[in-house]
Structures are given as structure tokens and as C-alpha cells.
Amino acid sequence: MNKPLVIWDAGHGGSDTGAHAFGTKEKDWTLEAALYLHNRSKELGIPTHIVREKDITLEALPRTTIVKNSGATFCISCHFNAFNSQAKGVETIYSIFKGSHDSKGLAEKIAYAISNEGMDFRRVFSRQGTNDFDYYYMHRMTGKVETVIVEFGFIDNEGDYDKLRFKEFRIKLYEATLRAFCEHTGNLYQLPNSSIDVLDEYYKVQIFAGSLSGAEKVAQEAENKGFETFIVKEKK
Template identity: 45%
Template sequence: MAPIVILDAGHGGVDPGGGNSAQFTEKQMTLNITLYQYRRFQEMQIPVAVTRSSDVTLPSEDRAALVRGSGARYCISNHINAGGGRGSEVIYSIYGTAAFPRLIAEELEAEGVPNRRIFTRTLPNNPRQDYYYMNRETGSVETVIVEYGFADNPLDADKLSKDWQSLAEAVVRAFCEYANLTYQPPKTAPTPTTTPPASGGGSGTQNPGGGNGNPNNGGGSDVPDWKQEAIDWMFDEGLLTNEDWRHQADNPLPLWAEAVILRRLYEKLKS
């Protein structure tokens, strides 16, 4: 089935992007956001594709060709800004409308990121062509470029590094509203900072949100201590923060979560 939406993680591989802070690189943050959104659209059974799913170099012509050939109606290109500003920016094509960008700005605002501007830009020598290739070279696919915040602004950078999942989710909400698709909230809390309070007691605690169709075999007493100790260690070290995972010893983590854990470990070792 052709995707309705194709997600584009800006930059990648040899191109780190310009939106880099001490906490993250743009290519890594855009990939986090993109893979999170990809998983969310899949969860809602909304056909979705991505231009890249790992840290690969993707030349602009190839990237635009992937979008054009995807069969998708919409493209969301994820980026992190830099250059001395604060808040989100959403860029759309001169042949498009500001309706979707406005919804994105509103939803990001609801998560605490003010909108700086929504705009179009044309080539200096040709007012009939978009300046950005993702707007210009993506054919009939309605493409918006989302700049989630400024890496060189401490408030934005902090928000992104701590709460990028909420910002990714905000754009998922905006998309569902714009494309008239039923939005379903995530099954697990989108942010590590808003985890449900641990209900104590350990074994037998059930995740009320349920898993992704995992057999709910009741009670945690069948999890051997050595497994649970290893999981608890991950939480103690801050490598895992979402409490939902604490009692799912035998369930696989999605790739993005593994990536987050590895990145946290890497940053810990580096510092």
C-alpha cells in the first residue's frame, strides 16, 4: 500500500546538519523524531514511509526522488534550527497553504515551544520557485519542513534533549487533524519525564496501558531475579526512564528505544 505520509529525517551520514548542540547533533535528533513518528503512525495503522531509517548519507537529489516516488500525499521533513533564534519554524511551498504549518505551530506551542515564524521562501532569481529543495523538488507531494527549535538556544536545546518525544508527538497530532485521520494517543507515555507513578511492590504490577498485543500473562513472579536486577540496573543508571518497561522483561524494545539507551550509555562513557 502506498504511504499517506513520508517522513524525512534531515541530514545524516557525513552531513550532521547545522542544528547541533552539546547534547545532540541535528542528524541524530531528526532521526530520533522521525523513527518515533514512524512507529506512532504504524501504531495508528496510518500507512507511512521514511526517507532514511539509519545514519546514512542521503544526497538531496536522492532524498527528493524518494519523496516524489513514494506515492505519499504528504511529506514531513524534520530539522533542528541554528543561528540565534528561539522556537519552532515551519516552512511550506509557495504552491501550498499555511494550514498544516499553523496546526504544527499550535501543537508545538501546546508543548511549550513558541512559534517563531511560518513562511515560504523563493529562489533569489526566480520568484516562481521554492528556495528549499524539499519544497521545490518533491513534485506534487505536499511537503512541510519542521524546524523544532534552535540547537544554539539553551531553552530549545534543553527541551529537545529532554522532551523530543513530546515534540514529535505534537506533529503527529497536527498531521492527524490536518489529514482528517483519527488520532489515538500513544500506548506508552511519550516523555520520559511524565512516566506514571510507580505503583510499588514490584512483582504483579501491571501496565494499565497494555502492550502491543503481548500476552498479558498476569503477575511478574515468573521473571527470574537476575533478569529483573539487570532491568532495575538500567533504571538506576538512567539508561531506561520510562517505568512502563520495568515489568516487561520478555518484551523486545523498539529500535528507537534501543538507540536512545545506546546513546545515553555512549554519552555517559564520554563524559
């Protein structure tokens, strides 16, 4: 394999679900993000690699070994946040050590690009751990690969989730990430070859309200026809 410019990391996976709220598991959306960004990078002719392509468990050492051995210049580690249901917005995290390719600048570009697509801007930061090392193992254990952790939003925050639950909106955030990456690295960015319906406004369609068993039956019928569904519990 030729050395990639970037390796995309889908955070968590397998037995490690990551954050979870409103029936959503972080590991599923991170895999969606990394696969999308990897495939779009190939479409743009950017040398690219990916840490995992399916739902498998990867502990810290094997995950970071894949990144380190890839020979990539950059790693973008995809995540969705959770805290106390009150925090919201996009965060990006860079190493405490100054890299030769300005990973702080890349983290800033990505965060602002995602914010411009409709997510609140929360912060861009680094975090020091013990013994003057990085706090996050994705920074600490990936060798010379300059890693930026991207937290697209908080899935346990109702406001963030109301946006993120729409795949079209998540795609906008992935595209913003790729566009910022291309700007930072000097690669040509172009819109996807395939048409993606990206909307500025979203509307809800409710087709059932009743018992849990009834909701599950209707949801399954809708999913069998290709629709994404979710079940919300509300007070009468």
C-alpha cells in the same frame, strides 16, 4: 508498497551532520523524530513511509527522489535549527505554491501544536528562490508531494536546548506533530499504546564536577548503565 499518506524525512544524515551544538548533532535527533513518527503512524493505521531508517548520507536528489517516488500525499521533513544562538522557537515552512491539500494550513497546525507543548512560536513561512521557484529543495524537488519542513527548535540556543536535551520533551513535540497531522487529514488520533512518561517539569541531577578526563569517565560509566549524559564546560 501501497501508496502512503505521509512520508517522514529525517533531515541530514551520514557525513552531513546538520546543525550541531552542546555536543548534539542534528542528524541524530532528526532520525529519532522520523522513526518515532513513522512507527506511531503505523500504530494508528496511517499509511506511512520513511526516507531513511539509519545514519546514511543522502544528497538532495536521491532524498527527494525517494519522496517523489513514494506516491505520498504529504512529506514532513524533520529538522532542528541553528542560527546565531539568539534565535529560538519552532518554525514550519511550506511551499510558495498553493497545494490542493493546504500545506500552509498543515504547517500552521503543526507549529501551534508544538508551541502549545512548551516551545516558543517563531514563525510559519514560505520562501521564494530564484526564477520563481521555492528556495528549499525539499519543496522544489519533491514533485506533487506537499512538503512541510518542521524546525522543532534551535539546538544552539541555550533556552531551547535546555528543553530539547530531554528525550521526554522531544517526544512531546513529535506527538504534537502527529496529532496536528491527524487533525488536518481527518485521521483518528490516539495516545501511544506504550506508556511514555511525559513531564511538565524537569530537574537536573549532577553527579560529578572536575577535570574533563574525570567527567568523560563518569559519563561513560553512566551511559553503560543506560543513562543519557552530557558534559557542560563551566567557568570555576
